[in-house]
Amino acid sequence: MDRERRPQDLDLLSAQRRQVPSRPRRRCTGRHHDGAAHPGQGDGIGNPRQLRSHRQDGGGRRQHRALHTQGSVRGVGRHLQRSAGADRSARQARHAGPPIGSGPFKFKSFVPGDRVELEKFAGYYVPGVPQIDQVVLRIMPESAARAAALETGEVDLVWDLPLESIDQFKKNPNVVVDSVATSTWDGIIMNGAHKPFDDRRVRRAVLLAVDKPAMVELALFGQGTPTHTMIPPGHPFYNNDIKIGKPDLVTARKLLAEAGYPNGFxxxxxTPVGRPTRERAGLAMREMLKPLNVRVDIQRVPWDKFINEIEGKAAFYADGFYSRPTIDSSTYPWFHSNGSWNTTLWNYKNAEMDRVLDAARAARTEAELAADYKKFQVLALEDPPGVIAYVLNHINAYRKNVKGFQSSPMMWLDLRKVTVQ
Structure with missing residues (x-):
């Protein structure tokens, strides 16, 4: 940490990209896509690289708010003031200036490749918030450097702790590891616009070959939960009547034979380079398909090429998305035939699924919603567009002199009530 830093200042860094807090519209988990930063991995909050994200159907990619960062502290928005009568050059000049927001912190400075500095906004509408005077968002792409910075006290908090560092910090008496369940998910995409995945029997056979608990261990080192869809266990609409059991290879082989692939294919x-959970999920998928004589060749693709040439175009690939704030924005864009992500991801069409999701949007009671979304999960397993084996935990680590921090299931970095002793 900076040696002359005041105790009420806070140095942070992020292990990966994070999702920006949603305004009245944006469901989280824009695309995470990666969720930009499930959100580009290996980049820190404050990373100047601007990763793609779109807003579509209220559930587009993990959005990236460009304060030249991959993520943002909750309350630091990018609401630039605009005048309808201003000319083009004036608008451009305002965009080039400091961001103007209404959150608890305001922009102070940005050093490309190094840090973003924020300072307390004294005019914040909540009395006594925030309680720290300054936040320094450090840019450290390498996970080993992030871990070392936290261990030595150079930084106070690491956002989105790399899974491989968890055990190390759980043994450190000066560090707290804080974990929360989310609805962020990785998936194996089966693009229905390509053979053999234009046949629902093939897609279901692939799903039946997956050992979901094993996938959690292999891809997430146990830091997640098996699930039917992106609706996580523990959600009131999760379908507990469907049990997550062992792979059903007998039925899977029968389905492949019926589809004309008795000898596999x-x-x-x-898999995208730099997204380690998805890379490991891809490797696990390869092994789980071997008993069906489905022979999988893994091709690792750089992220920019993955976005431009693989996503929505290839037949079979690993992808992932961050949590969304509503169940509709978590499901409809991916599973409805007119959904924004469906048409650019796996080209899935199921008339009954459309009917159920439309009914859920029209539901007037919690009971109706629960029934519709439980039916949604049944359909998603009977006619899957891909494999959603798990939802991930969001894990942060901070030194014990940091008080009042709590991890968010939406992966927000909320520092409004944080203090540093």
Whole structure:
């Protein structure tokens, strides 16, 4: 940490990209897509690289708010003031200036490749908030450097702790590891616009070959939960009547034979470089398909090429998305035939699924919603567009001199009530 830093200042860094807090519209988990920063991995809050994100159907990619960062502290918005009568050059000049927001912190400075500095906004509408005077968002792309910075006290908090560092910090008496369940998910995409995935029997056979609890261990080192869809266990609309059991290879082989593939087939599975959970999920998928004689070749693709040439275009690939704030924005864009992500991800069409999701949007009671979304999960397993094996935990680590911090299931970095002793 900076040696002359005041105790009420806070140095942080992020292990990966994070999702920006949603305004009255944006469901989280824009695309995470990666969720930009499930959100580009290996980049810190404050990372100047601007990763793609879109807003579509209230559930587009994990959105990236460009304060030249991959993520933002809750309350630090990018609401630039605009005048309808201003000319083009004036608008451009305002966009080039400091961001103007209404949150608890305001922009102070940005050093490309190094840090973003924020300072307390004394005019914040909540009395006594925030309680720290300054936040320094450090840019440290390497996970080893982030871990070392936290261990030595150079930084106070690491956002989105790399899974491989968890055990190390759980043994450190000066560090707290804080974990919360989310609805962020990774998936194995089966693009229905390509053979053999234009046949629902093939897609279901692939799903039946997956050992979801094993996938959690292999891809997430146990830091997640098996699930039917992106609706996580513990959600009031999660379908507990469906049990997550062992792979059903007998039924899977029968379905492949009926679809004309009694001897299996060859596939290429694309995984994005730098997204370690998805890379490991791809490797696990390859092994789980071997008993069906489905022979999978793994191709690792750089993120920019993955976005431009693989996502929505290839037949078989690993992808992922951050949590959304509402169940509709978590499901409809992906599973409805007119959904924004469906048409750019896996080209899934199921008339009954459309009917159920439309009914859920029209539901007037919690009971109706629960029934519709439980039916949604049944349909998603009977006719799957891909494999959603798990939802991830969001994990942060901070030194014990940091008080009042709590991890958010939406992966927000909320520092409004944080103090540093």
């Amino acid at each position: 060859d596939l290429t599975l694309y």
